[in-house]
Amino acid sequence: MDIKKILNAVAFAFKSFRASFAFGKTTDELFEAFEGALRNELGEYEIVYDYIWGKDTLNIDGQTKGYTPRMGDTLIMDISVGKNGVWCDVCRTYFVGEPSLEQRESYALICESLRNGHRALKIGARACDVYTAVNKTFEGAGKSLVHHAGHAIGEAPLMQPQFLKENKTALGQGFYTVETGLYSSFGMRVENDFILRENGAEDLFEELLPLDIKEYILV
Secondary structure, three states: OOHHHHHHHHHHHHHHHHHHOOOOOOHHHHHHHHHHHHHHHHOOOEEEEEEEEHHHHHHOOOEOOOOOOOOOOEEEEEEEEEEOOEEEEEEEEEEEOOOOHHHHHHHHHHHHHHHHHHHHOOOOOEHHHHHHHHHHHHHOOOOOOOOOOEEEEOOOOOEEEEOOOOOOOEOOOEEEEEEEEEEOOOEEEEEEEEEEEOOEEEEOOOOOOOOOHHHHEEO
């Protein structure tokens, strides 16, 4: 199984999820639309995920069950899907209703930090170099990243090295994520998958599901 085929299916499922949103539906009902779209594309698959709404996003990970979304909520969908021994790991943040100014500013920061992490993904770069590049954006705004800035993927949903400030492991060719988020009065996170080769890192998910905030407003 090609990771690109899995990512195509995941992007389709994200779009199906957004199209299925309606006020009054529970978080469980909405996630059923996401998984149904995945089944249509992939058949059998494995999945590991964070699916957290509203105040639960401040917990960084977990699953919100039996909740009815409200105006102003953010939603973190961090999705790892595996099939035939190949895994992807991507994350998107959604907004219920028009994002507030604070939400828009935070979202712009995390998108900028992801792009900085992409630029730092190079053969021979250290895991800590990617973390520093991602966190630099936040430090300039008086904030900081509270978890890793990504990791290797491929044969499992999370592989070593993780991009942490103390990890000096040098990067070689392969698949990696860049993952970044902020958690204050609400939480939000984004994550893309990359293939790293001698000539640089290619983003495998941006074209499938661009980070333009307009794509993530649920109304």
